[in-house]
Amino acid sequence: MTLAALDSVRIILVNTSHPGNVGGAARAMKNMGLSELWLVAPENYPGAEANWRAAAALDLLESARVVETLQQALADCQYVVGASARERTIPWPVLDPRRCAREILDRARRGARVAVVFGREDRGLTNAELQQCQLHLHIPSHENYRSLNLAMAVQIVAYELRMLTLEEQLPATAQAEWDAPLATQENLERYYRHLETTLTEIGFLDPAAPRQLMARLRRLYSRIQPDEMELNILRGILTETSKSIRDEGKD
Amino acid sequence: MTLAALDSVRIILVNTSHPGNVGGAARAMKNMGLSELWLVAPENYPGAEANWRAAAALDLLESARVVETLQQALADCQYVVGASARERTIPWPVLDPRRCAREILDRARRGARVAVVFGREDRGLTNAELQQCQLHLHIPSHENYRSLNLAMAVQIVAYELRMLTLEEQLPATAQAEWDAPLATQENLERYYRHLETTLTEIGFLDPAAPRQLMARLRRLYSRIQPDEMELNILRGILTETSKSIRDEGKD
Numbered sequence: 001m002t003l004a005a006l007d008s009v010r011i012i013l014v015n016t017s018h019p020g021n022v023g024g025a026a027r028a029m030k031n032m033g034l035s036e037l038w039l040v041a042p043e044n045y046p047g048a049e050a051n052w053r054a055a056a057a058l059d060l061l062e063s064a065r066v067v068e069t070l071q072q073a074l075a076d077c078q079y080v081v082g083a084s085a086r087e088r089t090i091p092w093p094v095l096d097p098r099r100c101a102r103e104i105l106d107r108a109r110r111g112a113r114v115a116v117v118f119g120r121e122d123r124g125l126t127n128a129e130l131q132q133c134q135l136h137l138h139i140p141s142h143e144n145y146r147s148l149n150l151a152m153a154v155q156i157v158a159y160e161l162r163m164l165t166l167e168e169q170l171p172a173t174a175q176a177e178w179d180a181p182l183a184t185q186e187n188l189e190r191y192y193r194h195l196e197t198t199l200t201e202i203g204f205l206d207p208a209a210p211r212q213l214m215a216r217l218r219r220l221y222s223r224i225q226p227d228e229m230e231l232n233i234l235r236g237i238l239t240e241t242s243k244s245i246r247d248e249g250k251d
Numbered sequence: 252m253t254l255a256a257l258d259s260v261r262i263i264l265v266n267t268s269h270p271g272n273v274g275g276a277a278r279a280m281k282n283m284g285l286s287e288l289w290l291v292a293p294e295n296y297p298g299a300e301a302n303w304r305a306a307a308a309l310d311l312l313e314s315a316r317v318v319e320t321l322q323q324a325l326a327d328c329q330y331v332v333g334a335s336a337r338e339r340t341i342p343w344p345v346l347d348p349r350r351c352a353r354e355i356l357d358r359a360r361r362g363a364r365v366a367v368v369f370g371r372e373d374r375g376l377t378n379a380e381l382q383q384c385q386l387h388l389h390i391p392s393h394e395n396y397r398s399l400n401l402a403m404a405v406q407i408v409a410y411e412l413r414m415l416t417l418e419e420q421l422p423a424t425a426q427a428e429w430d431a432p433l434a435t436q437e438n439l440e441r442y443y444r445h446l447e448t449t450l451t452e453i454g455f456l457d458p459a460a461p462r463q464l465m466a467r468l469r470r471l472y473s474r475i476q477p478d479e480m481e482l483n484i485l486r487g488i489l490t491e492t493s494k495s496i497r498d499e500g501k502d
Contacts, residue, residue: 024400024403027396027399027400027403028399028400028403030393030395030396031392031393031396031397031398031399031403032392032393033393033395053400055398055400056396056398057396090430091429091430096414098414139410140413140414140417141282141283141413142281142282142283142284142413144281144284145278145281145282145307145308146282147282147306147307148278148279148282149275149278149279149304149306151403152275152278152279152282152402152403152406155403155406155407156406156407156410159390159407159410162391162392162393163347163349163391166391178342179341179342
């Protein structure tokens with residue numbers, strides 16, 4: 001259900017001049033699970049550059065609808081978001097891509113057909129086009145260089161939509177998918193005792209003047225959070241170290 | 252301070268084969284406020300395609316460091332994140348770009364030099380390269396088409412870093428930047444009374460059988476949340492409507 005909602009999100013590119021951007025946008029969409037692309041009066045399209053940049057998203061180009069006016073592309077839509085560089089004379093409701101994605105998915109999940117409209121590479125959408133949109137989307141680019149590549153802007157919006165659909169499914173911590181259980185406290189303590197013994201055997205730790213050595217080593221290992229398999233490896237190293245010393249002593 | 256932390260984040264592209272991707276990555280970086288680009292053994296670089304795709308981020312290409320090995324690019328780094336397609340034999344700590352950005356900025360703000368490493372267009376990073384990283388970054392692409400364009404992947408990571416630096420500064424609601432104060436409840440009620448009068452005057456509302464008309468209109472206007480200037484426009488329309496009717500009656 002949540003993923004299917006993305007099927008009703010239409011990406012519309014208005015009057016593109018570089019076919020490579022159409023291909024790049026198609027690939028970005030397919031990578032993120034979007035599939036419906038409309039092109040309004042594209043220049044130099046179709047073309048080899050579009051196909052090349054689309055890579056394995058050629059099917060999206062093949063099923064893309066090409067129309068003459070934005071009105072045609074929006075006719076059956078119920079909620080329209082327009083990408084804006086935010087230099088408008090009349091303020092309009094505007095959100096960053098993350099918050100836009102929430103508005104878009106909310107509507108799409110309630111069955112609305114939603115469109116996200118992107119403008120020309122050099123000039124974006126006109127004021128008249130932006131005024132056909134309920135919400136404006138602004139990517140908060142850096143003041144040193146405001147203007148994003150068109151396909152990149154599509155990528156960011158498609159990525160935000162996908163992240164939102166996945167929100168509950170993604171692992172919340174870096175260690176969520178692990179192949180062995182984390183070491184228990186009991187086994188960790190056993191390891192520290194083993195380590196202390198071995199360090200004394202090899203003469204690295206002087207029990208009469210231990211300083212903060214064990215505390216430092218505890219701090220180090222607690223940051224690692226070793227799993228049981230890793231702890232076995234570490235204990236194996238200590239066992240072999242002890243053995244080598246004893247063997248050495250025998251010679 | 253928060254924005255400056257991005258200065259210590261290094262983007263490293265390993266063994267790229269398409270110079271256009273290097274240019275695209277440079278532009279994506281500058282758009283998002285990143286500036287330090289390193290290239291490990293790039294193929295067909297430098298070249299016209301890289302410059303063209305970089306557009307106004309040519310300065311990033313000019314200051315990019317080109318080295319022969321990943322070891323050279325990582326030598327002075329204190330925290331290394333590697334982009335991964337997540338088909339590794341040994342599980343490694345792995346996070347999506349949003350959570351990675353948090354780890355990266357946490358370190359960068361504490362003064363660490365952080366690197367984010369991206370691999371080859373066709374094969375990504377090798378296992379040996381990935382094992383030089385403390386954390387793996389995985390972009391959760393759709394199962395229909397897993398492989399993102401390299402520059403797009405850089406764009407997503409740079410975007411997440413920028414969004415995080417801006418987090419506290421962004422407007423939380425769509426109406427945050429508006430040019431007139433929202434209408435007060437008092438003025439809204441005055442408007443509704445005016446509207447009711449006018450609708451009666453024009454014969455659209457029958458006070459003897461009002462049905463739910465005013466309730467429906469109240470629900471509609473409360474969804475709009477008009478500002479004072481808009482409310483003045485709406486009241487002006489009512490006033491002119493009444494005037495026209497009276498003028499009509501005089502004829």
